[in-house]
Amino acid sequence: MVRVLVLTKNILAEEIITNKLQHLNYEVFCSTSILDEIQMDGRIPELVNHFPIIIIGETISSYEMELMLPKLKQRSQSILREVDHYLSEEERAALIEQGLTGVVQNSDSVEVLREQLAEVATQYHGRSFEPVATEECVTVEEDKGLSAMTLINLSSLELQVLEKLRSQPGEIVSRDELCMTLWGNVSQSRLAQLSSLVKNIKLKLEILEVDQEIIQTIWGKGYRVRKDVAVQNK
Numbered sequence: 118m119v120r121v122l123v124l125t126k127n128i129l130a131e132e133i134i135t136n137k138l139q140h141l142n143y144e145v146f147c148s149t150s151i152l153d154e155i156q157m158d159g160r161i162p163e164l165v166n167h168f169p170i171i172i173i174g175e176t177i178s179s180y181e182m183e184l185m186l187p188k189l190k191q192r193s194q195s196i197l198r199e200v201d202h203y204l205s206e207e208e209r210a211a212l213i214e215q216g217l218t219g220v221v222q223n224s225d226s227v228e229v230l231r232e233q234l235a236e237v238a239t240q241y242h243g244r245s246f247e248p249v250a251t252e253e254c255v256t257v258e259e260d261k262g263l264s265a266m267t268l269i270n271l272s273s274l275e276l277q278v279l280e281k282l283r284s285q286p287g288e289i290v291s292r293d294e295l296c297m298t299l300w301g302n303v304s305q306s307r308l309a310q311l312s313s314l315v316k317n318i319k320l321k322l323e324i325l326e327v328d329q330e331i332i333q334t335i336w337g338k339g340y341r342v343r344k345d346v347a348v349q350n351k
Contacts, residue, residue, distance in 0.1 A: 119238050122165060123147040123199075124155075124185075125174030128277075129301045134172075134199065134223040137230055139273070143170075143238070146273050150284040156181065161188050164280070168194060170237060172221065175199045183215070190216045195237045197221050274299060275318050278311070282332065282342040291339040315340060 121143045125131050128147045135145045146168070154162050165171070171194050173182050182198065189196055195218040202222070204212075209220055221233055281298050282290055295311055296303040315332060322331055333341050 118142055118144045119170060120144045120146065120168045121170045121172060122151070122168035123172045123174055124152045124177065125149060126152065126176040128298065130176050131174055131223075134221065134230075137225075137227050140227055141231055141234070143234075144273055146276050146280075148277070148280060150280055152177070155185055155188070161192070165189075166192060170195050170197065170234070172197045172199050175201050175223070186216050197237075199223060272317075275314050275321075278314050279318055279332075279342075282340060286342050289335050289339045289341045295339070
């Protein structure tokens with residue numbers, strides 16, 4: 118399964134294309150916090166290095182995209198631009214010249230998306246994507262920290278939960294806020310699903326024989342990632 122990172126200002130705006138990509142067996146992770154980190158700090162988080170395909174969402178302006186592209190292009194990922202209308206050949210060529218791999222539309226059918234991404238995805242099917250070696254890129258053995266643990270066999274929703282908690286280290290994030298981040302609404306079924314996601318994340322970290330509890334449950338309030346956590350693999 119090939120991982121796809123969608124950078125966006127609004128996760129709900131990507132629901133259509135996310136569902137279509139998941140139907141095609143892509144593992145999709147939509148993130149606003151990674152976009153904020155890129156725009157505010159001017160650096161690419163290590164997490165980005167683990168995604169072979171990056172889609173710059175339609176909620177991001179052309180100006181903002183131009184500011185991000187030079188840093189994103191330093192890595193080996195395929196970078197696609199999501200648009201909300203048909204582009205002429207001249208417009209597509211102009212985007213390719215900027216360093217983009219191609220263009221996708223959320224209105225495209227599953228079949229069209231399949232063909233558009235086929236050549237890109239074929240590069241990564243059947244093998245693990247090796248993150249680009251950069252100064253910011255670390256491994257579990259080198260860093261021993263939480264940032265190196267975020268992509269260990271997690272589903273898209275599990276990864277979004279962990280990323281949301283990681284964006285506020287040491288702070289309690291309410292269950293309602295997490296539900297709104299993931300689904301845009303809060304209900305008993307969503308709260309139950311959230312509990313299951315957090316439980317799965319904890320179990321997967323336990324399988325790695327992590328010595329310390331990374332995600333803490335604060336009963337009646339929510340969850341938090343320990344600010345002072347130091348991960349050690351046995």
